[in-house]
Amino acid sequence: MTRDSAPRPRHVKMKDLERATGVSRETIRYYIREGLLPEPERPERNVAWYDASFVERILLIKRLQSERFLPLSVIKGIVGEVRELTDVETRALHALDGQIAPAAERAGAGPHPPETLARLAKRVGLTVKEIRELAEAGAVEIVARDGKPSLEGTSVALVESWARFRRAGFTDELGFTTGEAALYVETLTGLAREELRRFGARIPAKVDADTARRLAREGIDRGNELIGLLRESILLRLLAAGNQPADGADTGDAG
Numbered sequence: 704m705t706r707d708s709a710p711r712p713r714h715v716k717m718k719d720l721e722r723a724t725g726v727s728r729e730t731i732r733y734y735i736r737e738g739l740l741p742e743p744e745r746p747e748r749n750v751a752w753y754d755a756s757f758v759e760r761i762l763l764i765k766r767l768q769s770e771r772f773l774p775l776s777v778i779k780g781i782v783g784e785v786r787e788l789t790d791v792e793t794r795a796l797h798a799l800d801g802q803i804a805p806a807a808e809r810a811g812a813g814p815h816p817p818e819t820l821a822r823l824a825k826r827v828g829l830t831v832k833e834i835r836e837l838a839e840a841g842a843v844e845i846v847a848r849d850g851k852p853s854l855e856g857t858s859v860a861l862v863e864s865w866a867r868f869r870r871a872g873f874t875d876e877l878g879f880t881t882g883e884a885a886l887y888v889e890t891l892t893g894l895a896r897e898e899l900r901r902f903g904a905r906i907p908a909k910v911d912a913d914t915a916r917r918l919a920r921e922g923i924d925r926g927n928e929l930i931g932l933l934r935e936s937i938l939l940r941l942l943a944a945g946n947q948p949a950d951g952a953d954t955g956d957a958g
Contacts, residue, residue, distance in 0.1 A: 714744070714752040724761040731761065739764060739779050815859035820845065820852040823859065827866035833881060834862055840885035841892070898926070 717728050724731075734740045740760055743751040767778045824831045834854070838845045842865075843858035854862060865884065873879040902922065907915050 817855040836881040841888040842884040
């Protein structure tokens, strides 16, 4: 029987989690406190039982940190609220990680090559400080390349987009700081977390891996399109509502 097909215990102890993941109990408890892992079952005051899916979730956190360079604040949005997912669904989502290319690559534009922080700032007309603020807001990821702070892939595209936002006239002087990016990150993280929860609960356990990857790619593209149209529609609706006279308001006609 292979390792993947071997039955696993329904509950494990902390020492088993440490042995299976290579993560210390202090770190595991920190993940629980920060909401990256759910609370264990506690049948008695000093006894804690951990669902077997904890192993997969901890390994996923390690991968997202070491291979995808994601901070824990972002990882929490991916794995933090998966209490309702089964072990099979969690492992299926784990298998999808890294299998979905960014939109630019799917469109044939190819990945953005890595650029050092200083070179990218100079090229797009931003300061290094501002790009670091975008990273602190969770909008982009700064990684080490040959010992130098750099950005790559979608992070480069996001900095370019932010530079266009600036050139359009949305300046600090008008009150448009990197806090605008933080607003988008906060709002969209909640949406993405719910989308991931629903996808994991509905798709991976019901279809094969290739179909799951196709649906994930289509879901991202169609979702981006739908979100853009809905945002524009809602903004226009709110603007129109703001131009309507309130009930009982003077319309300018003489009585």
